[in-house]
Amino acid sequence: MQQKKSFWKRLTGSREASLVLILVALLIVVTILSGGTFLTPSNISQIFRNNALTMLMALGMLCVLLTAGIDISITSILAFSGMTIGLLQKYDILHNTFLLFLIAALIGTGCGLLNGLIISKGKVAPIICTMGGMYIWRGLAYVISNNNWASGADVSGFSDFGKDGSVGPYIILAIAYVVFFIVMKWTTFGRRIYAVGSNAEAAEVSGINVDKVISLVYMIMGLLAGLSGALSVSIYASAQPNMQYGKEMDVIAACVIGGVSMNGGRGSVVGTFLGALFYAIVAKALPLVGLESIWQNLIKGIIVLAVVLLNVLTQRAMDRANLERREL
Amino acid sequence: MAGKSGREINAVPQNSVKQKILSWEGGLVIIFVAVLILGAVISPTYNFFSVFREMPKYLCEIFMMFAMGYILIIAEIDISVGAIVCLAATLGCFAGNAGAPLAGVIAVCIGVGFLAGCLNGVILTHFTELPSMIVTLGTQIIFRGIAEVSLGSGGSVSMSNSKIIMPLATMVGPFPLVFFFVAIAAVIFIFSLSRTTFGRKLYAVGSNHTAAHYAGIPVQKIRMICFVLIGTMAGVCALFYLSTTFGANTTTGQGYEMDVIAMCVFGGIATTGGKGNLIGATIAGFTIVCLRIALGQRNINTQLILVIIGLLLIISVLIPRISEVLGNRKRRAVQG
Numbered sequence: 001m002q003q004k005k006s007f008w009k010r011l012t013g014s015r016e017a018s019l020v021l022i023l024v025a026l027l028i029v030v031t032i033l034s035g036g037t038f039l040t041p042s043n044i045s046q047i048f049r050n051n052a053l054t055m056l057m058a059l060g061m062l063c064v065l066l067t068a069g070i071d072i073s074i075t076s077i078l079a080f081s082g083m084t085i086g087l088l089q090k091y092d093i094l095h096n097t098f099l100l101f102l103i104a105a106l107i108g109t110g111c112g113l114l115n116g117l118i119i120s121k122g123k124v125a126p127i128i129c130t131m132g133g134m135y136i137w138r139g140l141a142y143v144i145s146n147n148n149w150a151s152g153a154d155v156s157g158f159s160d161f162g163k164d165g166s167v168g169p170y171i172i173l174a175i176a177y178v179v180f181f182i183v184m185k186w187t188t189f190g191r192r193i194y195a196v197g198s199n200a201e202a203a204e205v206s207g208i209n210v211d212k213v214i215s216l217v218y219m220i221m222g223l224l225a226g227l228s229g230a231l232s233v234s235i236y237a238s239a240q241p242n243m244q245y246g247k248e249m250d251v252i253a254a255c256v257i258g259g260v261s262m263n264g265g266r267g268s269v270v271g272t273f274l275g276a277l278f279y280a281i282v283a284k285a286l287p288l289v290g291l292e293s294i295w296q297n298l299i300k301g302i303i304v305l306a307v308v309l310l311n312v313l314t315q316r317a318m319d320r321a322n323l324e325r326r327e328l
Numbered sequence: 329m330a331g332k333s334g335r336e337i338n339a340v341p342q343n344s345v346k347q348k349i350l351s352w353e354g355g356l357v358i359i360f361v362a363v364l365i366l367g368a369v370i371s372p373t374y375n376f377f378s379v380f381r382e383m384p385k386y387l388c389e390i391f392m393m394f395a396m397g398y399i400l401i402i403a404e405i406d407i408s409v410g411a412i413v414c415l416a417a418t419l420g421c422f423a424g425n426a427g428a429p430l431a432g433v434i435a436v437c438i439g440v441g442f443l444a445g446c447l448n449g450v451i452l453t454h455f456t457e458l459p460s461m462i463v464t465l466g467t468q469i470i471f472r473g474i475a476e477v478s479l480g481s482g483g484s485v486s487m488s489n490s491k492i493i494m495p496l497a498t499m500v501g502p503f504p505l506v507f508f509f510v511a512i513a514a515v516i517f518i519f520s521l522s523r524t525t526f527g528r529k530l531y532a533v534g535s536n537h538t539a540a541h542y543a544g545i546p547v548q549k550i551r552m553i554c555f556v557l558i559g560t561m562a563g564v565c566a567l568f569y570l571s572t573t574f575g576a577n578t579t580t581g582q583g584y585e586m587d588v589i590a591m592c593v594f595g596g597i598a599t600t601g602g603k604g605n606l607i608g609a610t611i612a613g614f615t616i617v618c619l620r621i622a623l624g625q626r627n628i629n630t631q632l633i634l635v636i637i638g639l640l641l642i643i644s645v646l647i648p649r650i651s652e653v654l655g656n657r658k659r660r661a662v663q664g
Contacts, residue, residue: 139634298473305466
């Protein structure tokens with residue numbers, strides 16, 4: 001009995017372990033339902049390619065959520081940077097893939113830095129500041145586009161980087177995840193983010209420059225959003241001002257499923273990856289098990305809510321168990 | 329962020345906050361007048377009658393703004409309202425197409441909103457450790473998901489018999505009917521916030537919900553009421569949305585939640601709770617509506633409005649902070 005309890009606790013205690021279990025169960029069910037056609041190499045690569053943007057931005061969102069903040073301007077930054085490089089190609093100003101990626105990343109970094117400064121120096125609530133950013137950058141994307149959009153022909157050379165079969169998006173994803181895993185786990189900066197999120201005042205007292213950490217976190221988020229803008233233009237071979245509208249909620253949802261707390265200080269890169277992967281697999285699996293794509297959002301929403309509620313229930317059970325043990 | 333803020337707030341005398349809020353509304357009125365003048369300057373057709381004629385399609389958001397004010401004052405947030413509008417408008421449209429009379433459509437829209445608000449409220453009051461942001465994020469996807477499923481693969485529905493909903497789109501003299509409903513709602517919401525015990529309880533819960541709980545205020549009941557209220561208002565919004573567009577699709581109401589929160593914040597309501605009032609928010613709401621009409625008439629890049637709203641939002645939250653910093657500097661100069 002004792003042993004069983006500790007095994008159960010080890011599973012629920014570590015969010016990552018329970019997520020892996022759920023993922024494996026999900027994969028088995030889907031594989032059986034689809035008659036073994038799910039786990040093919042092409043399907044797996046499509047899962048990553050279709051969700052590359054969410055997976056990439058989830059890393060930045062992890063950092064932001066760790067500091068008890070939130071950033072809902074990311075898809076607007078994405079649209080602004082993506083639209084900019086789309087137009088640069090449309091009007092034949094620049095066609096160098098590397099430079100275009102660099103420009104998009106720089107634009108994103110600038111937008112993110114602005115968010116960070118307003119939040120840290122201006123003491124503005126993150127949701128309000130980034131909501132303002134959400135309007136401004138999306139609006140600017142429309143304004144610079146002037147009701148035009150960059151079509152597949154306009155971005156033909158650039159889209160080779162992200163077209164089906166190219167390894168570009170996977171390399172960016174892999175590098176980003178490895179870098180973040182190392183930074184969050186083994187560097188001072190990573191640990192400082194956790195410290196600020198767990199208790200900002202204590203972090204300040206212990207000599208951490210909280211304002212700087214917060215500014216940097218939003219800057220990183222902006223950088224990833226800018227990169228995602230370039231990636232989006234590359235993968236979908238077009239740039240419109242309304243691209244990825246409303247998808248910031250998917251990014252937040254992926255983090256939440258991955259066990260990142262919105263109160264700050266709790267969450268990990270592995271959890272974020274598993275959360276994003278879970279979300280992606282569900283989206284891919286629905287058509288294979290015979291549900292039309294219109295059911296996608298409903299199922300996704302139910303999963304988000306169920307995961308969140310389940311998390312509370314297990315937390316309550318653990319607290320109660322701890323209390324009982326102390327009383328004995 | 330917190331920092332030493334706890335102490336700083338205590339050090340500020342009560343009066344100066346009051347003065348700040350008073351001057352805030354004064355400033356809003358000035359901006360409102362400026363927007364009207366701007367509209368008249370940039371558009372020759374911008375006058376009393378045309379503004380009221382074009383108002384209905386923008387006014388429906390204002391209903392939710394009142395309730396969102398309550399939600400923000402109790403330091404919660406609801407980002408599912410746009411999705412509730414989508415769901416209620418969709419089902420209301422189906423009801424109309426199935427032969428329901430006007431009363432039936434009204435009942436469906438408001439009923440759907442009410443039930444959606446109940447769902448949010450029940451989850452939030454039973455799982456009090458969850459932030460409202462996460463829960464309404466989840467329900468947002470669910471509500472829009474239900475709408476998407478019921479709309480089917482086409483993704484849109486239109487009223488086959490728009491006569492059913494026409495009575496709601498009538499004009500009374502120069503004013504659209506919906507304007508009167510907004511006015512009535514404004515009076516009720518503003519009055520109950522500032523002149524009833526319920527309104528005072530909202531501020532108490534928003535300032536410090538633990539203290540409010542120990543003072544005998546039924547915190548969970550208040551939260552429940554607020555979330556049901558905003559759901560119901562989203563239903564009302566959906567009803568008037570139908571009366572101007574005669575249909576719904578999967579993107580109906582997208583971004584409404586942010587528009588409504590922006591209006592409240594621009595109107596001086598703090599998202600940290602316990603601060604602000606609905607008079608400011610109402611002026612801010614009408615300012616944005618009038619600005620939209622002006623830009624719409626000129627047919628200049630209507631998306632420019634997004635940039636303007638965003639700038640207004642950020643500037644309006646930065647102003648108190650800037651004045652605070654300047655005040656500190658002055659105080660230090662006096663002391664030094």
